[in-house]
Amino acid sequence: xxxxxxxxxxxxxxxxxxxxxxxxxxxxxxxxxxxxxxxxxxxxxxxxxxxxxxxxxxxxxxxxxxxxxxxxxxxxxxxxxxxxxxxxxxxxxxxxxxxxxxxxxxxxxxxxxxxxxxxxxxxxxxxxxxxxxxxxxxxxxxxxxxxxxxxxxxxxxxxxxxxxxxxxxxxxxxxxxxxxxxxxxxxxxxxxxxxxxxxxxxxxxxxxxxxxxxxxxxxxxxxxxxxxxxxxxxxxxxxxxxxxxxxxxxxxxxxxxxxxxxxxxxxxxxxxxxxxxxxxxxxxxxxxxxxxxxxxxxxxxxxxxxxxxxxxxxxxxxxxxxxxxxxxxxxxxxxxxxxxxxxxxxxxxxxxxxxxxxxxxxxxxxxxxxxxxxxxxxxxxxxxxxxxxxxxxxxxxxxxxxxxxxxxxxxxxxxxxxx
Numbered sequence: 172x173x174x175x176x177x178x179x180x181x182x183x184x185x186x187x188x189x190x191x192x193x194x195x196x197x198x199x200x201x202x203x204x205x206x207x208x209x210x211x212x213x214x215x216x217x218x219x220x221x222x223x224x225x226x227x228x229x230x231x232x233x234x235x236x237x238x239x240x241x242x243x244x245x246x247x248x249x250x251x252x253x254x255x256x257x258x259x260x261x262x263x264x265x266x267x268x269x270x271x272x273x274x275x276x277x278x279x280x281x282x283x284x285x286x287x288x289x290x291x292x293x294x295x296x297x298x299x300x301x302x303x304x305x306x307x308x309x310x311x312x313x314x315x316x317x318x319x320x321x322x323x324x325x326x327x328x329x330x331x332x333x334x335x336x337x338x339x340x341x342x343x344x345x346x347x348x349x350x351x352x353x354x355x356x357x358x359x360x361x362x363x364x365x366x367x368x369x370x371x372x373x374x375x376x377x378x379x380x381x382x383x384x385x386x387x388x389x390x391x392x393x394x395x396x397x398x399x400x401x402x403x404x405x406x407x408x409x410x411x412x413x414x415x416x417x418x419x420x421x422x423x424x425x426x427x428x429x430x431x432x433x434x435x436x437x438x439x440x441x442x443x444x445x446x447x448x449x450x451x452x453x454x455x456x457x458x459x460x461x462x463x464x465x466x467x468x469x470x471x472x473x474x475x476x477x478x479x480x481x482x483x484x485x486x487x488x489x490x491x492x493x494x495x496x497x498x499x500x501x502x503x504x505x506x507x508x509x510x511x512x513x514x515x516x517x518x519x520x521x522x523x524x525x526x527x528x529x530x531x532x533x534x535x536x537x538x539x540x541x542x543x544x545x546x547x548x549x550x551x552x553x554x555x556x557x558x559x560x561x562x563x564x565x566x567x568x569x570x571x572x573x574x575x576x577x578x579x580x581x582x583x584x585x586x587x588x589x590x
Contacts, residue, residue, distance in 0.1 A: 173423025175331040176398055177366040180306040180420050184289045192330035200230070201288035201305075203318040206274055207235040207246070209293030210253045212312035217256075217319060225260045226322030232264035232283060233257050234274035237531045239267070242538040272503025272529040275299040275387060275471035280503055282412030286401045286419050291315065291324050296471050296553065298389045301398035302382035303405055304419060308396045329395040331366040332357075333428040336373030338437035343587055345481070346381030347473060347551065347571035350388040351442040353434065355452030363393035365429060368422065370400060373436045379408045380477045387472045388553050391449040441586045443549075444569035447557045455574055455586050465548040466491075466579040467560075468572055469500025469527070470534045473551035476501075478572040479510045483518040485576035485587045491523035492582030498540045500527040524579070536560050542567075549578045 174182065174189060182190045184198035205213050210233050225231055233253050238246035250267070257265035266277060275296050278284050286304035290297060293315040300307035310324065318324050334353065354361075367389045369382075377385075382399050389397025399405070401419045409417075440454040445461075453459070468474070468482050479501060491497050499519050501507040507529060510516060516526050533540030534552040542548055542561035547568065550560070555567035568584060577587045 172427060173425035175366060175368055175426045175428070176400065176420050176422045177306050177331060177368065177396060178328060180287055180289060181326060181328055183418070190328045192328055194328045195325060196328060197323055197325050198289055199323050200291050200318055202230050202232060202278070202283055202290045203315060204232045204234070204274060204278065204290065204292030204294065204297060205312065205315050206233070206237050206294055207239060207250050207253060208237045209312045209315070211249045213293055213316040213319060214252060214256045216313050216316040220316070222316070222320040225262065225319055228261050229263045230322065231262050231319055232278060233262060234266045234277055235268065235271050236273050236529070237535065238537050239271065239530060240528065270504065272506070273471045273474055273531055276475060276502035276506070279303060279383070280412070280505060282409070282414060285409055285413040285415065285417035286405060287417050291318050295390045296387050298394065298396045299383055299387040299471060301386035301389065301396050302379060303409060304399060304401035306396055306398065309390065327364070329364055329366045331368050331428050332362050333431045334367060334369045335431065335433045336369060336371040336436055337433060338373050338435045339376040340436045340439060343441050343571070343573040344436070344439050345571045345573065346377060346384035348439055348442045349381070349434070349436065350385040351444050351449065351452050351569065352439055354388065354392050354449045355442070356432070357392055359391060359448055359450045360393040362389065364395050367392065367394045367397040369398065374399060374402065376436065378477060379404055380475045383475065384472055388449070391553060441571060441574050443574060443584055444555055446555050446566040446568065449553070449555060449569060455584060458584060460583060461547060461568065462583045463495060463549050463578055464546040465496045465498070465540060465542065466575050467498050467500070467533050467540055467548060467550040467552060468575050469502060470531065470552040471502065472553045473572050474500055474502030474506070476506045476509050478551065479506070479515050482572040482576040483515040485573055486522040486524070486580060487518045489522055489580045491579050495579055495582055496540070497524035497579045498527060498533065499524050500532060500539070501529055503529050533560050549575045549584060551575050
């Protein structure tokens with residue numbers, strides 16, 4: 172029996188000729204990741220177990236991004252704990268205020284992930300790196316502590332779903348609309364502990380940022396990972412960033428999938444996910460009318476430069492609706508600088524928005540935009556669970572940067588074409 176792309180990567184890292192769904196393996200890892208929320212738990216478990224050595228100081232990354240700049244004493248203490256551990260163990264890739272960015276935008280930008288690699292992270296959206304043809308997945312902090320010490324992890328080999336993407340997206344349709352459509356189609360548990368493997372000629376019409384967005388939200392369908400084939404778009408992105416040898420894997424022609432879905436990109440419309448699950452999707456043009464209080468443009472899902480450019484394109488020369496708060500959060504320092512140099516900040520500020528330092532901030536109800544009781548936000552983030560951005564009786568609507576920006580101008584959920 173042939174193997175899927177994910178299964179080939181896992182077999183190689185386990186030192187096996189082949190693997191099959193459901194098989195338990197122990198595999199070597201190429202990068203271990205944690206942040207200021209999850210790393211403290213890993214550090215405590217590491218030390219509680221009497222572990223002393225980090226397997227490779229160049230293959231561990233700590234990114235202080237969730238509650239930084241620190242929002243309170245507890246956040247400051249968490250970062251201090253990780254900072255001191257990183258200093259003692261001489262961790263190469265420790266990113267704090269002034270250097271950090273939202274972790275899943277920062278690691279690819281820094282060339283810390285390459286095609287064919289196996290990456291584990293103490294954050295569920297570690298699956299983002301599948302956009303580069305890597306097998307990447309989230310794990311608990313205790314598993315990450317072992318990964319930091321041993322450079323190995325255990326995994327159950329996932330079966331796979333195949334998504335054949337055809338055609339070319341129209342108008343304001345982006346990777347966010349693609350993945351919201353898919354989650355609406357299969358549900359939040361439709362890919363439970365499976366690989367979501369994307370293929371088809373339509374991939375050529377998706378930018379690397381579209382792919383990051385789609386892979387990022389694979390976990391919102393319950394997937395173990397999401398993964399894209401490596402093509403010219405991938406190689407252009409990693410060129411100049413990745414300075415080491417890597418292996419490109421592709422699925423066998425006779426690989427088996429639990430199900431195959433065909434998605435016509437040209438038929439998709441701008442899409443929004445209503446509270447309180449990412450599967451609760453509507454095409455914006457036919458969605459119920461919803462007036463909003465806040466818009467957040469950023470996060471590991473949609474805080475990249477192309478996302479900010481799209482939002483600025485929609486907002487240029489316009490004003491945010493009175494009473495709507497708009498928070499724009501570039502995902503990394505580099506993106507922040509490039510957006511500033513391009514004049515995007517001028518557009519946002521003149522429209523009535525604010526621009527934040529890189530942070531996860533409001534995405535997880537951390538800081539920089541917490542919602543009060545009864546408030547509604549359109550966000551380019553990845554989750555809209557009850558209380559995700561603040562009060563349990565607030566509401567989060569997930570959308571693309573184009574829809575978020577248009578909604579900021581209108582004061583209700585809409586598309587740029589409807590302004």
